[in-house]
Amino acid sequence: MTALDNQQLTAAWKAHDQAAAAMATGPGQVFTPRALALQLAHTTLQPLQEAPQLLDPACGCGALLLGAIEWAFEHRPQWLACWAQGGIAGYDSDPACVAACQQAVSLALGRQAAQAISRRDSLQLSAQPCWDVVLANPPWVSFSGRHAVKLGRESRAFLAEQFAAFRGWPALHAAFCQQIAALVQPTGRIGLLLPLQMADLPAYAVARQMLEARHRLETLTDLGEAAFAGVTEPAGMFVFAPATGPAARAQWSTEQDHQVLRWAGRIAPLPTSAFGDIGIHSGNAAAFMFSATCKQGLLPVRQGRDIAAFSLAPAALWLNTGALPPGMYGRIPDPGVFQRARILLRQTAERPIAARHEPVAAFRNSVLACLGAPGHDDDYLLGVLNSALMARIHRALHRDARQRSFPQLKVGHLRALPVPGREIGPLYDAIAAAARDCQTARPGSSEQLERLVESAYAAASAS
Numbered sequence: 001m002t003a004l005d006n007q008q009l010t011a012a013w014k015a016h017d018q019a020a021a022a023m024a025t026g027p028g029q030v031f032t033p034r035a036l037a038l039q040l041a042h043t044t045l046q047p048l049q050e051a052p053q054l055l056d057p058a059c060g061c062g063a064l065l066l067g068a069i070e071w072a073f074e075h076r077p078q079w080l081a082c083w084a085q086g087g088i089a090g091y092d093s094d095p096a097c098v099a100a101c102q103q104a105v106s107l108a109l110g111r112q113a114a115q116a117i118s119r120r121d122s123l124q125l126s127a128q129p130c131w132d133v134v135l136a137n138p139p140w141v142s143f144s145g146r147h148a149v150k151l152g153r154e155s156r157a158f159l160a161e162q163f164a165a166f167r168g169w170p171a172l173h174a175a176f177c178q179q180i181a182a183l184v185q186p187t188g189r190i191g192l193l194l195p196l197q198m199a200d201l202p203a204y205a206v207a208r209q210m211l212e213a214r215h216r217l218e219t220l221t222d223l224g225e226a227a228f229a230g231v232t233e234p235a236g237m238f239v240f241a242p243a244t245g246p247a248a249r250a251q252w253s254t255e256q257d258h259q260v261l262r263w264a265g266r267i268a269p270l271p272t273s274a275f276g277d278i279g280i281h282s283g284n285a286a287a288f289m290f291s292a293t294c295k296q297g298l299l300p301v302r303q304g305r306d307i308a309a310f311s312l313a314p315a316a317l318w319l320n321t322g323a324l325p326p327g328m329y330g331r332i333p334d335p336g337v338f339q340r341a342r343i344l345l346r347q348t349a350e351r352p353i354a355a356r357h358e359p360v361a362a363f364r365n366s367v368l369a370c371l372g373a374p375g376h377d378d379d380y381l382l383g384v385l386n387s388a389l390m391a392r393i394h395r396a397l398h399r400d401a402r403q404r405s406f407p408q409l410k411v412g413h414l415r416a417l418p419v420p421g422r423e424i425g426p427l428y429d430a431i432a433a434a435a436r437d438c439q440t441a442r443p444g445s446s447e448q449l450e451r452l453v454e455s456a457y458a459a460a461s462a463s
């Protein structure tokens with residue numbers, strides 16, 4: 001057993017964090033925070049008793065390796081002697097990452113362990129299934145779609161030829177999934193941090209098939225939109241076990257999905273009349289109706305992009321209410337209609353994003369309206385609608401919300417969302433108060449709101 005102690009671990013993480021902070025981040029170069037690295041290590045390694053030969057094929061500055069080492073230090077200290085002699089390895093194509101990872105691993109386990117960290121292009125390795133465990137947060141880089149990164153013709157041809165998963169969706173993380181599946185023994189385990197949409201986007205079907213060729217998905221955890229600094233794409237933790245054995249194959253949906261779907265069955269939605277698509281439909285007359293500059297006689301008009309959670313920007317567009325010229329059509333509701341909207345929601349969004357409708361103005365149909373609901377407090381509704389839990393419920397109920405490049409919130413989606421009523425007791429007013437605090441950006445208010453909303457759903461589904 002090595003003489004690893006807390007001081008060494010602290011020094012190793014410090015070296016990791018300093019190197020990661022100094023490294024250029026960007027697509028494919030985002031480093032895992034310590035708590036998440038530990039969570040991945042725990043979920044993946046917990047069933048194992050013998051020291052596994054472990055690889056991170058995209059090791060960056062070593063977060064996942066340190067997470068595994070720290071987890072073993074706590075729970076399987078007998079593994080560390082094997083890992084100190086090269087049983088834990090890391091590859092990265094970036095020499096700066098390799099140097100940083102070597103330093104961090106050497107501080108934790110000694111110089112010999114650091115020799116197992118080397119510069120390699122993991123997608124060029126011959127895929128021999130010689131590892132017991134692979135942990136990876138592979139580069140999330142797509143060469144198609146909204147966030148496409150450019151890729152040279154030769155590299156594209158190489159990746160397409162080598163990886164069927166890349167042909168399904170041209171992305172490095174898709175190719176990595178196939179490569180990782182091939183590197184792990186059939187008796188081994190895999191722990192991956194990936195875009196959550198890999199669970200259900202049809203274009204990732206081949207990557208899913210490859211991962212399930214010899215392993216089965218054991219758990220899938222929705223990590224939300226804040227797992228990695230600077231990344232808003234929802235992340236997931238995907239853990240695979242050997243395909244053999246008695247345990248059932250998990251669905252490619254998260255445990256939280258199942259939970260929220262259970263809630264959706266037990267908690268009623270708001271009445272249909274609570275939501276409406278009542279904004280201006282510009283038909284073929286947008287150029288006539290809207291002006292980016294404020295001129296006399298024009299009225300302010302809001303659009304979806306003016307809405308952020310709990311805050312509404314002033315209108316940046318102006319509306320001409322004059323009669324439409326012949327041949328043009330569109331719909332401008334009476335001014336009183338806009339007054340009825342108590343809360344505005346952004347329509348181009350993959351989750352509810354809501355703000356109080358103050359000051360009142362006209363709005364386009366890129367905005368949906370919440371008209372309030374009998375017995376409900378507007379601040380309460382605002383708090384529930386903006387909560388991370390509601391985002392998860394929405395994604396679970398409407399899986400197509402994950403699958404679209406330009407996701408749209410529909411009135412039908414809003415009308416289906418379960419919303420607890422006053423049966424939750426004092427939690428109701430506490431949520432309304434936390435939502436008021438969120439509107440004034442009081443420190444700690446959004447964390448408080450999330451805790452209260454979680455409790456409210458648990459209470460409502462139990463009652």
Ligand SMILES: C[S@@+](CC[C@H](N)C(=O)[O-])C[C@H]1O[C@@H](n2cnc3c(N)ncnc32)[C@H](O)[C@@H]1O
Pocket residue numbers: 028029030031032056057058059060061062063064091092093094097120121122123136137138139140172
């Ligand atoms: C998302 S970062 C994760 C780093 C580290 N595992 C972590 O979790 O903090 C992905 C890493 O993959 C590396 N990488 C990208 N393409 C690679 C390739 N073809 N082979 C090996 N490493 C690669 C990048 O340099 C980057 O360090």
